Amino acid sequence: MKLEExxxxxxxxxxxxxxxxxxxxxxxxxxxxIDGSYIGVVKNNVIKVKKEGQDVTFQSVGEDxxxxxxxxxxxxxxxxxxxxxxxxxxxxxxxxxISYGKGIRILNQDxxxxxxxxxxxxxxxxxxIKGIIERISKAYGKEIVFENxxxxxxxxxxxxxxxxxxDLRSLGLGxxxxxxxxxxxxxxxxxxxxxxxKQEKDFEVVRNTLLTLPGVxxxxxxxxxxxxxxxxxxxxxxxxxxxxxxxxxxxxxxxETKVKKEEIQKIAHEKFGPLAGIAxxxxxxxxxxx
DNA sequence: CCACAGGACGGCT
DNA sequence: AGCCGTCCTGTG
Numbered sequence: 001m002k003l004e005e006x007x008x009x010x011x012x013x014x015x016x017x018x019x020x021x022x023x024x025x026x027x028x029x030x031x032x033x034i035d036g037s038y039i040g041v042v043k044n045n046v047i048k049v050k051k052e053g054q055d056v057t058f059q060s061v062g063e064d065x066x067x068x069x070x071x072x073x074x075x076x077x078x079x080x081x082x083x084x085x086x087x088x089x090x091x092x093x094x095x096x097x098i099s100y101g102k103g104i105r106i107l108n109q110d111x112x113x114x115x116x117x118x119x120x121x122x123x124x125x126x127x128x129i130k131g132i133i134e135r136i137s138k139a140y141g142k143e144i145v146f147e148n149x150x151x152x153x154x155x156x157x158x159x160x161x162x163x164x165x166x167d168l169r170s171l172g173l174g175x176x177x178x179x180x181x182x183x184x185x186x187x188x189x190x191x192x193x194x195x196x197x198k199q200e201k202d203f204e205v206v207r208n209t210l211l212t213l214p215g216v217x218x219x220x221x222x223x224x225x226x227x228x229x230x231x232x233x234x235x236x237x238x239x240x241x242x243x244x245x246x247x248x249x250x251x252x253x254x255x256e257t258k259v260k261k262e263e264i265q266k267i268a269h270e271k272f273g274p275l276a277g278i279a280x281x282x283x284x285x286x287x288x289x290x
Numbered sequence: 291c292c293a294c295a296g297g298a299c300g301g302c303t
Numbered sequence: 304a305g306c307c308g309t310c311c312t313g314t315g
Contacts, residue, residue: 025296122297128313129296174311179298217298239296288296 003144006066008058015080016056017103018049024104024285026227028117028130029137029154039146041137042073043110044153046146061146075105087279090271093249094279097286104281107227111194112187113154114228119179119215121223128172135171136160157188179215186213203232218261226277236268236276245287 010016018038022030030040037050045062047070060066071077084102088095116136121129133154140155140163161184168177186192192209200206203225210221218238225235238246238261246264247255250271272279 119298123295123310124297125295125313169311172312175298175309176311215298219297223296237296241296284296 003061003063006060008060008066008070010056010058010070010076012054013051013056014054015084015103016051016074016105017101018051020101020103020285021074021105021107023289024101024281025126025288026223026281027107027109028121028126028133031130039151041144041151041153042069044142044144045069046144046151048146061144073108075108078105080105083275083278087272087275087282090279094282097282100290101282101285104285106231106233106278106281108229108231109227110154111198111224111228111230112157114224115183115187115194115210115213115216116154116160116180118220118223118227119183119213120173120176122176122179122215122217122220124176132172136163136168139163139167139171157184160184161188176215182214183216198230203234206230206232207235222277226280233277234269234274236265236280238264241288242280242284245283248287249283 018032018036022032022038022040027040030038032038033048035050037048039046039048041047043062043064045060045064045066047062047066048059050057058066058070060069084098088098117129117133120132134152137152137154140159141152144151144153160180163181163184165177165181168180173180187194192213197206197209200209207221207225210216210224211218216224222235222237224230225232226237243259243264244255246267247253247257247259250267251257251259251264253259268276268280
């Protein structure tokens with residue numbers, strides 16, 4: 001099947017910087033091109049994003065209507081100027097971090113893909129995580145050709161369930177092979193039903209359900225809540241970097257003090273309320289890049 | 291050779 | 304309930 005190429009353009013796009021969006025640690029399938037644009041795979045589409053002046057252009061091949069896809073995935077229904085305004089008023093740290101990552105947007109990524117991606121992220125670094133996800137997609141996803149190059153969709157749970165533990169190990173997952181294997185089974189058999197989970201309103205119920213999946217601990221669960229279409233901005237993932245930032249800026253104690261996660265969570269919610277997760281992203285990106 | 295990288299898990303106190 | 308060693312792999 002030959003897929004038609006599509007185009008879409010958004011003019012005067014102020015809160016949208018490619019680097020801020022794609023390098024802030026929320027996604028793994030976007031790669032910078034020589035011309036500064038980024039190419040990524042979203043659902044069954046390959047998308048190329050470019051920013052020229054204040055205009056953002058999208059090109060794609062794939063199943064979906066590009067405008068609808070982009071609007072949802074890049075969260076254009078959300079007013080980030082307003083969010084930045086609200087957070088900037090909290091304190092100087094937020095003001096500084098926001099001016100640093102002014103083009104960040106929290107993506108609405110596919111829930112299933114986000115679960116597997118962040119299980120793989122455990123005790124791992126970004127280049128290797130990206131490589132593993134790339135190899136999984138190539139082995140079990142579907143090919144899409146874009147500008148004479150092959151790209152691969154992230155496999156569905158049904159597609160990935162064809163992989164044995166040994167298959168996963170050979171793709172470089174290391175000790176995460178069993179975790180991905182078992183979580184895939186649980187989701188594919190609807191022991192954990194992701195469609196039902198999306199309907200669930202109660203934050204703790206959703207979080208506790210995610211925590212039943214092998215390989216999903218507190219940090220991974222919060223990443224899934226924040227970076228997937230679950231879209232829970234109150235989730236506040238705490239990794240070593242966020243711990244460092246919070247210790248330095250708000251707790252004002254040396255890092256080796258080992259303040260409890262629950263304590264950090266509490267402080268975050270007192271400070272940032274329901275926007276804690278977004279605040280975390282600005283702080284994290286600022287301190288990690290700087 | 292060892293430390294470390296954006297954690298989770300199981301066994302031990 | 305909390306602490307701590309271990310888990311695969313690549314890089315410095």
